[in-house]
Amino acid sequence: MKKPEDLRSARWFAPDDLRSMGHRSRARQMGLDGNDWEGKPIIAVINTWSDLSPCHHHLRDRAEFVKKGVYQAGGMPVEMPVQSFSEQFLKPTSMLYRNFGAMEVEEVLRSHPIDGAVLLGGCDKSTPALVMGAISMGLPFVFMPAGAMLRGNYAGQKLGSGTDVWKYWDERRAGTIGKEEWDGVEGGIARSYGTCMTMGTASTMMSIAEGFGLCLPGASSIPAPDAGHKRMAAACGRRAVEMVWEDLTPEKIVTWEATRNAVRVAMATGCSTNAVIHLLAMARRAGIPLTLDEFDAIGREVPVLANLRPSGDTYLMEDFFYAGGLPALMAELGDKLELGAMTVTGKTVGENIAGAKNFNDDVIRPLSNPVYHEGSLAVLKGNLAPDGAVIKPAACNPDFWQHRGPALVADSYAELKEIINDEDHPMTPDTVLVLRNAGPQGGPGMPEWGMLPMPKALLKQGIRDMVRMSDARMSGTSYGACVLHIAPEAYVGGPLALLRTGDMVVLDIPGRKLEMEVSDEELAERRKAWQAPAPRYERGYGQMFSQHIEQADKGCDFDYLRTDFGAPVPEPEIN
Structure with missing residues (x-):
């Protein structure tokens, strides 16, 4: 157990010297005094609220409940705003700013007199950004999910x-x-504040955070407007103070066992394809070399149990909450989880879910009656995606699990729109619609263009799905036979850049293959003729992003934020 003199914040406030006198006097300027900070952990309430973030519009209020919990446990709360990640309004894509937000969280925690943190977020990129930054900083923290909105x-x-x-x-x-x-x-369709109420990226990532052991049990499933959400916020504040005294830091929680649990939870929930990129990045911030192969291996062992849209037919997150939420789903997984993994409660996963009950076995299916016999995602490889691509078999028509058809290639989203809006464009239901130059560098930022709209030429024939593929991502609320995250991306010269309209493409989900029927000799000739496109950015953050962003199979983090990149960042000098 820590003692008051061991608190990190004491370095700012405790010494009897000129610099600390300045810190104390400026704190008094804000109406505080020694009773607020002396011998008390200072807990940062990291808030992603903004007036342009409908998913987080209630987090200004929830921060007050977190603060209440911090006070109740004998700590001092300080609210710190960070990047808001408004999925709807932030362009060209919020993914462009995930790493920016992670860096901000890390540096805000490092540069201020902070002992621990409660992270408030939930909309798609906010969860990984907050967690990545906090893992890299290494202070005790609890993640408080924003929660899903009410049913539409x-x-x-x-x-x-x-x-x-x-x-x-x-x-x-x-x-x-x-x-x-x-x-x-x-x-x-959007009746309250909160995140998407399907098992989209937001609910996926909040569930994954709980699967990692970074949330209090059940926190990821509470609807945003529910009164229980306020009580959970206060509980997070109390627990953050206790974690500081216990010195329960991220490296004791985000382990190999916890990472495997997070992947298993993702697969069982029918997770968004975005889970792959964010989980890879979160794990690697903790020095855990998670790979796409690990994802695929777990996906073959863990079935989809959450009967939630878009993988399921009927239910939404509110139904999931009433059925028992994530603790109930984890209890159904049982021994498929690493039950001994430590969590932010100071207890193991097994201890946390020991009393969890499933109140609706159609919403949360038992292992004996899954929604889909394998996990939510499958990883494909082949001469089109030597480093991997991702598809969500549970959310597409089984007729497309094995498919062969001619490619119809668009080099930009503008070109794609011309194709899909042309009612007479020549194509058949076997056509494979392709968008390229939409990856991490090509997008830029790997936007959610991957659920390519159905072409009008097929819609008027009554056809509602086809094989579509890209180096982009798609919204976690999407569905259909969409192959995504093709790596390396076309913009940097991946094999997708060499595909031509008319080439035959073979998709084999059971065999985990994605191939183009083009000879190695022909591909070598096309490679000689390929020319790298001009950079998307020539200055500012965009230019830095383009220079340092890693590919989708590595999690799209910045290369210089890896744990193996240089010496650890030192604590700031207090002088």
Whole structure:
């Protein structure tokens, strides 16, 4: 157990010298005095709230409940704002700024008199950014998920954010619904603050954080407007203070065992494909060399148990909460988890879920009756993706699990839109629609363009799915036969850059293959003719991003933020 004199913040406030006198006097300037900080852990409340973040619009209020919990446990809370990651409004893509946010979190914690932290976030990139930065800093922390919004509703039908938008948009483009119905969906699909209520990227990443042991049990499943969410916020504040005294730091929690648990939880929830990139990055910040092969191996062992859209047919996150939430799902997984892994509670996973109950075995399926017999994701490799690509078999028509068809290639999103909006564009249901130059550098930032819209030429024939592939990502609320994250990306000269319209593409999910039927000799000739495109950026953050971003199979982190890159960052001098 730590003593008051061992607190990191004591370096700022305790010494009887000129510099510490300055720190104390400036704290008094804000109405504080020694009773606030003397012998007490200072807990940073890292907040991603903003007026342009509907998913986090309640976090200004939740920060007050976290502070209440910190005070109750005898600590001193300080709220620190960081990058907001508004998925809807941040362009060209919030993924461009995930690493920026992670760096900000790390440096905010390092440069201030902070002993521990509660991280407030949940919208897609906020969870990995907050966790990556806090892991790299190494202070005790608890992640407090923002929570999902309430179920959507239109004309008596449940609506799932994202998933139903794509479905209704295809029907609108096909002419089967009109503007009145479209406006009704718009008004009913987002009924409260909070993240997407499907098992999209937000709910996936909040569940993964709990699977890692970085949340209090059940925190990831509470709907954002539920009163229990406020109580959980206060509990996080109390626990953060206790963790400081216990010196329960991230390296004691984010272990190989915890990482494998996080992957297993992801697979069992029917997770977003984005989970791959973020989990790789989060694990590697802790020095754990997670790979795509590890993902695929676990995916073959752990079935989808959460019957939630888009992998499931009916249910949403509110239903998942009522059924028992993530603790109930983890209890169903049982011995498939590393039950001895440590968590932020100071107890093991096994201890945390010992009393968890499943109140609806259609929402949270038992192992004997899964939604899908394997995990949510499959990793593909071949001459189109030598470093890997990802697909979500549970969310696409089984007819496409083995497919062969001619490529139809778009070099940009603008070119893709011309293809999909042309009602007479020559193609068949066997066509493989391809978008390239949309990866980490090519996007730039690897935007969520990977669920390529269905072409009107096929929609008017009543066709609602086809094989689509890209080096981009797609929203976790998306569905369909979409191959994503092809690595290396086309923009840096990956084999996808050499594919031509008309080349035959072979997709084999059971065999985990993604191939183009082009000879090695022909590919070598095409390689000689390929020319690297001009850089997307020539200055600023974008230029730095382009120079240092790693490929999708490595987690798209910056190369210089790896644990093996140079000496550890020293603590700041207090002088």
